[in-house]
Amino acid sequence: MTxxxxxxxxxxxxxxxxxxxxxxxxxxxxxxxxxxxxxAGWAPQxxxxxxxxxxxSRARATAKPAAHATGLELQIDTRLRELDFGQIxxxxxxxxxxxxxxxxxxxxxxxxxxxxxxxxxxHEAARRAQAxxxxxxxxxxxxxxxxxxxxxxxxxxxxxxxxIPLPTYRTVFPAVRNGALTELAMDGQKVSLLQYNxxxxx
Numbered sequence: 001m002t003x004x005x006x007x008x009x010x011x012x013x014x015x016x017x018x019x020x021x022x023x024x025x026x027x028x029x030x031x032x033x034x035x036x037x038x039x040a041g042w043a044p045q046x047x048x049x050x051x052x053x054x055x056x057s058r059a060r061a062t063a064k065p066a067a068h069a070t071g072l073e074l075q076i077d078t079r080l081r082e083l084d085f086g087q088i089x090x091x092x093x094x095x096x097x098x099x100x101x102x103x104x105x106x107x108x109x110x111x112x113x114x115x116x117x118x119x120x121x122x123h124e125a126a127r128r129a130q131a132x133x134x135x136x137x138x139x140x141x142x143x144x145x146x147x148x149x150x151x152x153x154x155x156x157x158x159x160x161x162x163x164i165p166l167p168t169y170r171t172v173f174p175a176v177r178n179g180a181l182t183e184l185a186m187d188g189q190k191v192s193l194l195q196y197n198x199x200x201x202x
Contacts, residue, residue, distance in 0.1 A: 001187040002137040003144040003194070005046070008151050008176040009054070009062040010035035015178070019092055021058070022085035022119070028061050035179030038200045040065035042181075043146065048072060050140050052132075053148035054080040062179070063148040079132035082150035083125045086118025112167040122152075122169075126160040129153050133161070137186040151176045158182070161191040 010032030014021050028036065043051075043066035052075045053063040060074070067074040088096045096116070097104045106114035112122045129149070136145055155173040159166050161184065176182065176197060183194040 001185050002140055002142060004133060004137060004184045004186060005048075005144065005146045006154050006157075006182040006184065007039060007062070007146065007148050008154060008178050008180065009056075009058040009148055011178045012058050014090070017092055019090055020085045020088045020096075020116070022082050022089045023056070024089050025057050028058050032058070032062070032178065035200075036062045036065045039063075039179055040069040042066075042200050043070050046146070047144045048146050049143040050075065050136075051146045051148070052077055052080065052136055054078075054082065054150060054153075056081055056150070059148045059150065063146070066146060066148075077132045077136075079128040080147065080149045080153070083115075083122065083152050083156075084120040085116045086120070088116040088119065110167045111170055122156055122166060125153060126156040126166060129157040130160045133157065133184075134186070154182065158184075158193070158196075161186075162193060 010028045012021060012026040012032055013029045014026050039062065048070055051063055051067050051072045053059045055076050055078050063074055100117050103117045107116060115122055136147065154176050155169040156166060158173055159169045164172055177199055179200060181198040182196050185192040185194055
């Protein structure tokens with residue numbers, strides 16, 4: 001059995017306005033760097049044997065202090081990147097509704113069948129992320145691994161691995177807190193959710 005600790009990257013300069021970052025490379029803000037340091041404080045006592053993360057800089061900046069604190073090499077997997085939100089990148093939901101009222105209405109009703117205009121297919125995103133996690137689990141059997149990724153990707157992948165219908169990801173898992181711990185146990189095809197959205201103490 002492998003335990004994967006999934007962590008959403010720290011807060012970014014777009015979080016205050018709740019803008020969709022997606023595939024846009026947005027930097028951490030001061031609170032995001034503080035969240036990365038809290039993760040680094042937790043990591044040495046967590047029994048980790050490997051650290052993986054998305055290639056986007058906000059994920060790498062979150063994972064790097066933990067890698068330094070544990071002496072583990074930071075490994076990058078492009079399959080862990082956030083979804084591309086197409087024409088909504090950099091916009092708030094209110095701005096998106098003004099530009100694409102019909103598309104956003106359909107998205108809110110079923111975000112998987114009707115992704116953001118020009119955005120990535122959530123089914124494809126869930127498949128690539130699930131494949132990445134299964135590959136990590138197989139390579140690090142019996143170990144505990146930190147994986148730093150993204151809000152929408154983590155929620156879609158949890159649904160995919162746990163047998164929850166993908167279109168419900170926004171209601172079953174309303175949000176993943178920045179820097180919080182979500183842990184899975186993976187034993188072959190069996191997947192268990194050990195903890196979800198557990199904040200690290202400041």
